[in-house]
Every structure is written in structure tokens, then in C-alpha cells.
Amino acid sequence: MPRARRPGHLPLDPPASLPARLRAVAGARSLVYAPDATIVRLGAPARSLLAIEAGAVVARLHLPSGAAAFTQVLGPGDLLGLEALRQARRRGRGGQGRARVEAKALVRTSLISAPGPEVRRAIATDPWLASLLLEAVAEHVARLERSLAATVGTRLSQRTLAELTKLAISHGKPIPGGDRIDLPLSQDLLASMVGGARESVNRTLQELAASGAIRREGRSYVVPASDRSGKQARLDQDPPG
Numbered sequence: 001m002p003r004a005r006r007p008g009h010l011p012l013d014p015p016a017s018l019p020a021r022l023r024a025v026a027g028a029r030s031l032v033y034a035p036d037a038t039i040v041r042l043g044a045p046a047r048s049l050l051a052i053e054a055g056a057v058v059a060r061l062h063l064p065s066g067a068a069a070f071t072q073v074l075g076p077g078d079l080l081g082l083e084a085l086r087q088a089r090r091r092g093r094g095g096q097g098r099a100r101v102e103a104k105a106l107v108r109t110s111l112i113s114a115p116g117p118e119v120r121r122a123i124a125t126d127p128w129l130a131s132l133l134l135e136a137v138a139e140h141v142a143r144l145e146r147s148l149a150a151t152v153g154t155r156l157s158q159r160t161l162a163e164l165t166k167l168a169i170s171h172g173k174p175i176p177g178g179d180r181i182d183l184p185l186s187q188d189l190l191a192s193m194v195g196g197a198r199e200s201v202n203r204t205l206q207e208l209a210a211s212g213a214i215r216r217e218g219r220s221y222v223v224p225a226s227d228r229s230g231k232q233a234r235l236d237q238d239p240p241g
Contacts, residue, residue: 018077018132019051019112025122025129028114033105035184039080042102046083048113051136052076055109056171056183060192061144062100069099070147071192073106073183075170079136084116106183159194160204161213168223178215178222185221 022028030053033039039050039057054076061070074080080103114122123130154162164181172179191201208214215222 017053018079018129018136019053021126021129021132022049022051022112022114022119025114026118028112028118031111031113033109033111035105035107037105038103039105039109039111040101040103043100046081046116048081048115049084049119050080051112051114052078052080053110053112056106057103057109058106058189059101059103062102064098064100070144071189072143072147073167073171073189073193074103077136079140080111081116082137082140085119085133086116156194156196156200157204157207159196160190160201161208163190163193164208164214164221165223168221172223174225175222178224180217181221181223184219 023030031050033055040046040059042062052074057074057078057080059072059074059080061072063069080101119129119133123133167181167183167185168179171181171183173182187198187202187205190205191198194201196204205214209216212224215224
């Protein structure tokens, strides 16, 4: 009769973040990128899992045709290089027919890089790491689903306000009356995030400001704090059918 397997020891105080847990993986290292520096080159094979510790990253998902399908601003706790977690024999030949990712630092950004094979080995013995990774991957998939649903099911003004609200929650600085997004958000970047033309997004931003849904402070956007909790609740709901 096979012996029962003793469950692994769980520390009473697990790290509060995925980057902190990945730091203990064999071969893990800290990386720092200056603004606009390339983190992931388009089409480059993923060898390591990257977890953002601080800063902001612009990630673009490209279809096999080469067209950019999604653009997102990622922040602390988000992941890049998920492909590195796949077994080599399952990655396919040359990545043909697969979507590809490119990523650049939007501001000074620090990450933890851990080799994919070492992360897979660590998952087998570290339940906390496995749990944190599962949660992060689930959020990654949910974010893509929300982005796709919003692109085909909502007006440009709704998509633009939703993106600014998410950025205020993830990267905002509390100020009197709202949360200021201290990120260099060009209209071209916003247009790619919401799937609209630059001119249309410019008009939409003016309309949102005129209605009081947002306001401008220099080059920064401010989302009123009074609307934040309600907007977050709506953002957390399932994508519209």
C-alpha cells in the first residue's frame, strides 16, 4: 500500500505579493528599466516569467497577422512572459499562428525575472507561489475578456472613462477631490487602449471633462473620488453579454 504523502509546510505569514515570492525562486533576479525601454521584444521567445514590482508597463498583444489587438498599462503584481511557464514540447514550432506580445516601460519600472523551468519546479513545492500565480493568471484572462467585451459592446466615452478609472485605481495618487493619474498618457496611447481614433478620443476626453467625469491638472488626468467606488464595482462585474 503506497504511503500517504505528507502535505508541504505552509508558512504562517506568506509574502503579500507575487514578486516577493518569485524572488526566492532559483535564478531569479531584479531588473530595472528606464522610461520607454523595451522589456519584451515583439516575437522574442519567453524564457523567464516577469513580475512587475513597481512602475508601469505598456503591453501590446499582436494578432498573428501583426495587427495590434489589445494595449494595456500593467502595474505592480502583473505578469509578463506567461509563455515561459509552458513545457517546451507544448510551445509549438516557431510560434507560428500565435499571438505575440511586446512591452515597454512607461515610467521607471522594476521587475523580478525568474526562469520558466525554475518557476515550474518551485510551484510543485510552494503552494503559496502556485496560489498567487493562479490568481494573477485568472486576473490576466479576465482583463482580456473585459477588454474584448468593452471593445464590441460599449461606446467610446464609456471605454475611455473605464480605462481612466482603472488607471486611477492602480496608479492614482490621492488628492483632494479625486485620484490623479501621474503617468505620461499620450492621446495615441489612450486611443490604442480603448480602440478608437486619436481624434475621436481627443473629443471624448473634452466631453468627459465638460461633464465633470474627469478633469485635467497639467498633463495629468484626475478621476473624481466620489465616483470611484461605484465604477470599481462595475468594472469587477462580468463582461456584458
